[in-house]
Structure formats: structure tokens, C-alpha cells
Amino acid sequence: MNVPDKINLNEKFAEFDDRWSPKIVGDLDDYHIKLVKVEGDFVWHTHEQEDEMFVIIDGVLDMDFRDRRVTLGPGEFIVAPKGTEHKPHAEGVCNIMLLERQGVINTGDARTSDLTAGTGKRL
């Protein structure tokens, strides 16, 4: 039997401190469960083929879409639909659990951004 251990989110968040660099902490079929710390302003980008789920664990996230801003706190989530421009922003540090298909690049179509961190490294 090959059951992965449970994951304690706060323990995992304590293991890293860099911003905008997703860490893979679990697998769900061909999806990755990632943790990321964000602070400040990200880039406008789109994932053409994949939805992206943001679950706020700690802090506050502003998710900008072209027609509105959605502000999320702990215990809230939003799904950025495939093909939809979005730009995360956080005044302070915000700890987020991401769910997205394997191989998704954090900056989507904005691949030349200084913030491009690839598809995430396993923590």
C-alpha cells in the first residue's frame, strides 16, 4: 500500500520563505497540490488550458481580474478559470494552497517575467 502521509499546512509553510515560488506538497491524480507565499504584485497572466484554484490559508489576497478585484481571506477560495487574465496581489505576506494540473507554469503565458518560477519544486 502506498498511502502518502498527511500534510500539515502550517508546518509546511514554516519550511520555506521565498515568495512567488510554488512548492509541490502532494499529488491528486495528475494534479499538483502546491503551497506558495506571495507578497506584493504579480504579473498579469493567463493559463489557456487550465483552471487554477487558490485557497487562502493565512493573510489576505487580492485577485485582480480585468473587470474587478476579488479580496480573499483565510478559509476562502477562488478558481481562476482557464483563458482568463488574472493578477494576484497581496499587501502583506499571504499563504496560499494551489491546486492545478501538473506542468502549469506560475506565470502562464507571461513566461519571460522575472517572477517565472516554472512548474514548482517538490518541498
Place this chain on the structure above:
Amino acid sequence: MNVPDKINLNEKFAEFDDRWSPKIVGDLDDYHIKLVKVEGDFVWHTHEQEDEMFVIIDGVLDMDFRDRRVTLGPGEFIVAPKGTEHKPHAEGVCNIMLLERQGVINTGDARTSDLTAGTGKRL
């Protein structure tokens, strides 16, 4: 543009009270994001083709596998891998966010259980 609203987990959990009956509150590609309240003992079952992610939002969940019990609290998650027998159990009420492919039946291969609630209804 078709961006779904954010979801506040506690607000959604306040909208229902039945046990072992997953409610669909979001979509991620062809996956469903579901909320479920559990209490007491579920049935041993397996999902042959799908992994199943359990994120504990409130309360305590015991997840029994054939060789061990994993006890989870708020801010913890576990993935029950495809093909692996498991049985959730909770002494008190436990609020869980589930992520699994569309069409997964809650009792998996144990389809004749009194607890079979199908693939979940949209909340």
C-alpha cells in the same frame, strides 16, 4: 468573462447540516470541489480510478486504512490514493473540503451502502 465568485467555506458549511452527503461548491477543470459534514462511521470502500483529497476545515477526522489510522485536524489534508481501501470516521462533527474528479461516488465500490449519496449535489 466568466469568473465564479469566491467561496467562503464557513458560510457554505452553515448552509447545510446533513452528514455524509457531499455538496458541490466549485469546479476545477473536470474536478469537483465539494464540502461534506461527517460524523460517526463510514463504510470501507475504494475508488478504483480516482485519488481523493480530504482537507480538514473543522473538527477531527480519523482516516482508517487497512494497516493504520491517520488522525487529521484543521489545516491538514491527506490524499486517499486510487485503489486503496479507506474508511473515514469522526467522533464529533467534522467539516471537510473534498477534491475529486467529477462523477466520483462517495462510497466508491460499496455502492449498496445506506450511506451512498451519489456524486454530490450542487449547493
